Amino acid sequence: MREMFLTIEGIDGCGKSTQAQKLMQKLLKEGKSVVLTKEPGGTALGEYIRNLLLNKDMEPVTEFLLFAADRKEHIEKIIKPYLWQGIIVISDRFLDSSVAYQGYGRGVKNDFITCVHNFITEGLKPDITFIIDIAPEVGLKRLKRFDRIENGGIALLAKVREGYLEIAREEKRFVVIKGEGNEEEIFFNIWDEFLKRRKLWEREQRAL
Numbered sequence: 080m081r082e083m084f085l086t087i088e089g090i091d092g093c094g095k096s097t098q099a100q101k102l103m104q105k106l107l108k109e110g111k112s113v114v115l116t117k118e119p120g121g122t123a124l125g126e127y128i129r130n131l132l133l134n135k136d137m138e139p140v141t142e143f144l145l146f147a148a149d150r151k152e153h154i155e156k157i158i159k160p161y162l163w164q165g166i167i168v169i170s171d172r173f174l175d176s177s178v179a180y181q182g183y184g185r186g187v188k189n190d191f192i193t194c195v196h197n198f199i200t201e202g203l204k205p206d207i208t209f210i211i212d213i214a215p216e217v218g219l220k221r222l223k224r225f226d227r228i229e230n231g232g233i234a235l236l237a238k239v240r241e242g243y244l245e246i247a248r249e250e251k252r253f254v255v256i257k258g259e260g261n262e263e264e265i266f267f268n269i270w271d272e273f274l275k276r277r278k279l280w281e282r283e284q285r286a287l
């Protein structure tokens with residue numbers, strides 16, 4: 080049986096990597112098998128692609144296609160094999176990062192992004208996607224170093240944030256979590272929502 084696929088999203092500096100770690104630790108404590116992975120760069124090839132993406136200027140469509148190439152490797156080499164071994168996969172960023180950053184942020188057409196994603200995922204979708212929502216000013220203040228994409232500054236991150244909030248209204252898998260409180264409070268909300276959705280997911284799996 081395949082296990083649950085969880086993703087964590089949000090603008091730069093939102094604290095999602097800390098929360099992803101906490102979620103993994105809590106699940107391990109509960110006796111679950113879990114892996115935590117990330118985009119870009121979850122695979123060896125992905126690390127090369129990540130270096131290009133974070134250091135070289137490029138057209139928005141080129142940027143999206145490189146993220147998509149990284150994503151395809153990540154899906155086939157890491158995400159699917161673990162899920163079908165019955166291991167929970169948590170990915171720090173996935174499909175929705177491209178929709179928010181390259182789509183809403185840099186103007187790549189949504190139809191094109193959806194079409195490429197349909198092709199590379201072959202139907203795989205996260206069961207739950209947590210979006211950690213913060214104001215761009217707060218995110219930027221928390222960042223110590225800036226990579227090329229983060230250099231887009233407040234204007235880019237404001238569009239990306241709006242993008243995330245808009246797509247969150249379209250599908251049930253999204254949970255928007257307020258990200259400006261303290262770490263423990265934020266995690267409490269993530270865990271609470273996880274438990275509710277896990278129950279429903281287990282019921283659905285039994286009915287299959």
Ligand code: TYD
Nearest residue numbers: 091118119146172173176177180181228229
């Ligand atoms: P990175 O330092 O790897 O991770 P993070 O900032 O998530 O801790 O930087 C990744 C950058 O790439 C970040 O600014 C978001 C951006 N990004 C996209 O623009 N599109 C995507 O599809 C993904 C996965 C990331």
